Every structure is written in C-alpha cells, then in structure tokens.
Amino acid sequence: MFLVKGLKINKEKIIINIFLIVSVTTILILLGIFLFLFFTGIKTFNEISFKEIFFGTDWNPTAYGEPSWGILSLLVGTLIVTLGALIFAIPLGIASSIYLAEIASPKTREFLKPTIEMIAGIPSVVLGLIGIFFLSPLIAGLFGLSNGLNGLIASFIVGIMILPTIISVSEDVLISLPKEFNEASLALGATKWQTIKMTLIPAALSGIGGAIMLGLGRAVGETMAVLMVAGNSRGMPTSILDPVRPITANIAIEIKEVVSGSLHYEALFLLGLILFVITFCVNVISEIIINKQTKKYKW
Amino acid sequence: MVKIIIKNLKFWYGKKQVLDDINLLIENKKITALIGPSGCGKSTLLRCMNRMNDLISSSKIEGNLIYNNKDIHKDYEDVSILRKQIGMVFQKPNPFPMSIFENVSYGLRAAGIKDKEILKKIVEESLKRADLWDEVKDRLDSSAFSLSGGQQQRLCITRALAINPDVILLDEPCSALDPIATAKIEKLLIKLKDEMTIIIVTHNMHQARRISDKTIYMLDGKVIEYSETKSLFVKPKNKLTKDYINGEFG
Numbered sequence: 001m002f003l004v005k006g007l008k009i010n011k012e013k014i015i016i017n018i019f020l021i022v023s024v025t026t027i028l029i030l031l032g033i034f035l036f037l038f039f040t041g042i043k044t045f046n047e048i049s050f051k052e053i054f055f056g057t058d059w060n061p062t063a064y065g066e067p068s069w070g071i072l073s074l075l076v077g078t079l080i081v082t083l084g085a086l087i088f089a090i091p092l093g094i095a096s097s098i099y100l101a102e103i104a105s106p107k108t109r110e111f112l113k114p115t116i117e118m119i120a121g122i123p124s125v126v127l128g129l130i131g132i133f134f135l136s137p138l139i140a141g142l143f144g145l146s147n148g149l150n151g152l153i154a155s156f157i158v159g160i161m162i163l164p165t166i167i168s169v170s171e172d173v174l175i176s177l178p179k180e181f182n183e184a185s186l187a188l189g190a191t192k193w194q195t196i197k198m199t200l201i202p203a204a205l206s207g208i209g210g211a212i213m214l215g216l217g218r219a220v221g222e223t224m225a226v227l228m229v230a231g232n233s234r235g236m237p238t239s240i241l242d243p244v245r246p247i248t249a250n251i252a253i254e255i256k257e258v259v260s261g262s263l264h265y266e267a268l269f270l271l272g273l274i275l276f277v278i279t280f281c282v283n284v285i286s287e288i289i290i291n292k293q294t295k296k297y298k299w
Numbered sequence: 300m301v302k303i304i305i306k307n308l309k310f311w312y313g314k315k316q317v318l319d320d321i322n323l324l325i326e327n328k329k330i331t332a333l334i335g336p337s338g339c340g341k342s343t344l345l346r347c348m349n350r351m352n353d354l355i356s357s358s359k360i361e362g363n364l365i366y367n368n369k370d371i372h373k374d375y376e377d378v379s380i381l382r383k384q385i386g387m388v389f390q391k392p393n394p395f396p397m398s399i400f401e402n403v404s405y406g407l408r409a410a411g412i413k414d415k416e417i418l419k420k421i422v423e424e425s426l427k428r429a430d431l432w433d434e435v436k437d438r439l440d441s442s443a444f445s446l447s448g449g450q451q452q453r454l455c456i457t458r459a460l461a462i463n464p465d466v467i468l469l470d471e472p473c474s475a476l477d478p479i480a481t482a483k484i485e486k487l488l489i490k491l492k493d494e495m496t497i498i499i500v501t502h503n504m505h506q507a508r509r510i511s512d513k514t515i516y517m518l519d520g521k522v523i524e525y526s527e528t529k530s531l532f533v534k535p536k537n538k539l540t541k542d543y544i545n546g547e548f549g
Contacts (some may be wrong), residue, residue, distance in 0.1 A: 106356065180393035184455070187351065189383035189462060190409035198409065203396050 041270035077244035084155020093166030101174035120164040128228030154230035162215035173207030207293035213286030223248040300327040308362035319520040332511035349385040386459035392451035394443035406462035429457040449480025
C-alpha cells in the first residue's frame with residue numbers, strides 16, 4: 001500500500017517536472033531567437049548611422065562603390081500592403097462577422113464558420129500563385145499597366161489571408177455578448193438591425209478593434225505571397241499601383257546572397273528586428289484589448 | 300374591460316409541450332399576477348404576449364392571442380410595433396452598456412426620434428414617473444452600471460415606460476433584489492396601474508398578494524385557477540391551488 005502510494009507521488013512529480021522543462025525550454029528558445037536577432041541586428045549601427053537607415057529612401061546594399069542603406073522605401077512598401085489589406089478586409093470582415101453572429105441561422109453558421117476558417121489553411125504560396133496567374137493579368141488590363149504585380153494585388157491577397165482572423169475573432173466577440181442586450185433592445189421595439197447598430201456593435205467595438213489588430217500583425221509579417229505578387233521594386237513607391245518591396249520580401253530575397261557576418265547580413269537582421277518589434281507590439285496590444293473586452297460584460 | 304384575450308393557446312419548445320390549452324381574459328388597467336412552481340410555463344406564457352418567443356427557433360405555437368382586436372401572431376407583420384405597445388422588464392436587471400440617459404431614450408431613438416429637446420423632456424418625465432429622477436438627475440451621463448441593482452431594475456422599468464406602452468410585462472422583476480428595492484418596485488407598479496395594464500410573473504406569493512388584483516395559478520402548462528387575488532389566496536376553489544399557496548409543494 002505504502003509503496004503504491006509512493007510510486008504515485010513520484011510519477012506525478014516526474015510528469016510535473018517534464019512539463020516544466022518543456023515549457024521553460026520553449027521560452028528559452030524564443031528568448032534566444034530574440035537575443036540573436038537583437039545583437040546581430042544592432043551591430044549595423046556600428047557602421048551606419050541611425051539617420052541614414054531610418055531616413056534614407058534608397059536601399060541598395062550591393063551597389064558598386066557606395067552602397068546605401070535607407071529602409072524608408074521598404075517601410076512604405078510594408079505600410080502600403082498592410083493598410084491596403086486592412087482597407088479591404090475590415091469592412092468585409094466586420095460585415096461577415098455580424099452576419100454570422102446575428103443574422104445567419106445556426107445551421108448556416110455551422111457550415112460557414114469552418115469554411116471561412118479554412119481560408120486560413122490555404123498555403124500562402126498557393127494564394128501567391130493565384131495572384132500571379134489570375135489576378136495580376138486582370139489588374140494589368142484594368143489599369144492599363146505593363147505588369148500587374150504591385151501594391152494593389154499584394155494588398156488584396158494579404159487582405160484575403162487576414163479575413164478569417166478578423167471574421168472569426170469578431171464573431172467570437174459578438175457571440176459572447178450577453179444575450180440580455182439583444183432581448184432588452186428587441187423588447188423596446190427596436191428592429192434587429194437597430195439592435196445590431198445601436199447596441200451590439202458599440203458593445204463589441206473594442207473586441208472588434210482587437211481582431212483588426214491581430215489581422216494587422218499577420219499582414220505585417222506575411223512574406224511568401226507578398227514576395228510573389230508585390231513586384232519587389234526597390235524604388236520609393238508613389239502609388240498603390242507601383243511595385244513595392246515590403247520588409248519581409250526584402251529579407252527573403254536578399255538573404256540568399258549575403259555573406260554570413262557581413263554588414264549586409266547584419267542589416268537584414270536589423271530589418272528582422274524591426275518587423276519583430278512591430279508585430280510584437282501589435283499582438284500585445286490586441287491581446288490586451290480582447291482580454292478587456294471578454295471580461296467587460298461578465299456579471 | 301378586457302385587454303388581451305388568450306384562446307386555446309398551446310406552445311412547444313421543440314417536442315416538449317410547455318403550454319396546454321390556455322384560455323384567459325387579461326383585464327385592462329389591473330395588475331395580473333402569474334404564479335406557479337418553476338417550469339410551469341408562466342414565463343413562456345408572458346413571452347408569448349410580446350412575441351419574445353420568436354427568438355427561439357425551435358418553438359411552435361397554436362391558438363390565438365388577441366390584443367386590440369388584432370391577433371398578436373398573425374396581424375403584426377412588424378413585431379417591433381407590437382413591442383412598442385407591450386413592453387417588457389426582465390428577471391435580471393439588463394441595462395445597456397451606455398449612460399443612464401441613453402438607456403432611457405433607447406426606445407425613443409429606435410422609434411426614430413432625434414430631437415435632443417424632445418428626448419430630454421421624455422427622459423425626465425419617465426424618470427419622474429418611475430420615481431428615479433431625484434436619484435439620478437445629477438448623473439444622467441454616467442454609466443447605467445454605476446447604479447445599484449434595484450436602481451438598475453427601476454431604470455429598466457423607466458426605459459420601458461419611456462415609449463409609453465399600453466401593457467407592461469414583468470418577468471420576476473424582483474427575484475434578484477433585496478426587500479427594500481423590491482418594496483420600491485411594488486409601490487411603483489401599484490402607482491402605474493392607473494395608466495396601464497400590468498402582468499407580472501412572480502415566484503413570491505406574498506408579492507402577488509400584495510400588489511395584484513387578479514391572480515393566475517399555473518401548473519404543468521395549464522391554468523388551474525384564475526380569479527380575484529383576494530379570493531384565490533383566502534378561498535382557493537381548486538385543491539391544487541390550495542396545496543401550492545399553503546406551501547405543500549413548489
């Protein structure tokens with residue numbers, strides 16, 4: 001009896017320790033990645049000034065003679081693709097989430113929600129292919145361009161990629177609102193649409209904001225599809241119809257040709273660090289917003 | 300005078316029959332109490348009267364509810380018109396996550412009234428009618444959640460009053476409140492019955508006795524007894540009613 005009891009306790013201790021080791025390892029690996037990124041990227045500043053990097057518009061590290069290191073055009077590229085994707089995905093995403101949460105019958109929702117979430121499962125390289133072969137000729141024809149690979153199509157493709165996130169998080173927020181709001185509003189003679197507009201959307205607003213931030217985080221970090229369809233010209237874009245080269249695509253393109261430990265190599269890690277900081281901040285903010293939202297109406 | 304006529308009303312949630320052949324005449328400008336043990340169908344019956352049961356997709360209804368010579372289920376294509384005339388207050392105080400002013404003016408705004416002055420006037424009048432004005436007049440813009448539970452429930456009554464309903468349905472409005480808050484609401488209801496018809500579901504027999512003119516006793520989806528409150532509690536005709544009010548079960 002004693003022995004069995006002792007064994008049980010030992011077993012439990014071992015399991016607890018295994019879980020502890022696994023979770024600590026995960027954290028250490030993540031921390032290691034961050035530190036490596038940080039210390040490699042930061043070395044760039046030994047040779048190039050902060051000002052040249054952040055205010056220079058010309059990125060050309062492999063230029064013969066005098067290379068230039070301005071990341072502004074890359075940042076603008078990221079900005080165009082991200083904002084474009086949001087402009088496309090926000091109205092569509094919010095409208096779909098309202099439809100799913102408030103209007104669709106339970107049966108329709110059961111069918112539609114997993115279907116929408118499946119979009120998130122499409123490999124981004126496949127979306128890139130669709131962009132190159134179907135959408136880019138369309139856009140080129142529509143706007144009379146010689147080449148349809150530009151900021152617009154990248155925005156569109158990334159917009160599709162972040163739609164499932166926005167829809168499914170917003171829908172969760174709407175569904176989790178107390179059903180009392182709905183009943184109270186209808187009982188006062190409000191129509192369904194008035195209830196959605198006057199009560200449900202305002203009550204869910206911060207949560208929907210969080211969903212948008214999550215989508216934004218994903219849009220900033222998206223690489224493969226963007227690399228395939230954005231056009232990747234290094235020049236400063238002047239319109240959404242210009243080819244752009246976002247930070248992610250730039251890293252993916254150039255990392256193949258740099259010498260390990262060179263200045264160019266360090267600069268690419270600096271770009272990675274910048275991306276990391278952006279997405280990290282965006283994700284933390286969205287987590288905070290969504291957490292606050294879900295706690296708000298727990299009575 | 301009769302306000303609502305209920306004829307052969309039957310109601311199902313899915314396959315479960317909740318109301319069985321209800322026939323009632325609800326009288327105008329009186330307080331009618333619905334009593335009975337949990338699950339007897341009293342809340343369901345109440346929710347048939349302003350069609351809140353429409354929200355439940357698997358429900359089925361048979362029979363007629365006649366209000367102002369119109370069939371509640373057949374003659375109101377736009378149910379929001381019906382609900383503006385037959386208001387409702389729920390078991391748990393459920394103010395909107397908005398200011399006190401916005402809560403009271405909600406129904407008016409839903410009815411399309413945009414004029415700030417009119418809204419202000421009606422909000423003030425309604426709060427005065429519900430004896431809540433003195434408690435909140437200095438903080439109309441603060442959140443409705445800053446009020447106590449009892450005040451929140453009176454705010455919900457005020458909100459229903461603001462659209463000037465003809466009938467007001469209350470579904471156990473005091474079950475989440477303390478005795479003092481309950482007394483305030485009871486006083487308010489007695490005052491309001493001069494202006495409108497009030498139907499209240501209550502778990503509390505003493506409450507039914509204190510405030511209602513007529514009482515309906517329900518059991519297992521049927522009306523067992525319906526009479527003047529006084530006679531129902533003093534001299535129940537049916538043995539089942541007698542057992543219930545004497546606390547034999549329930």
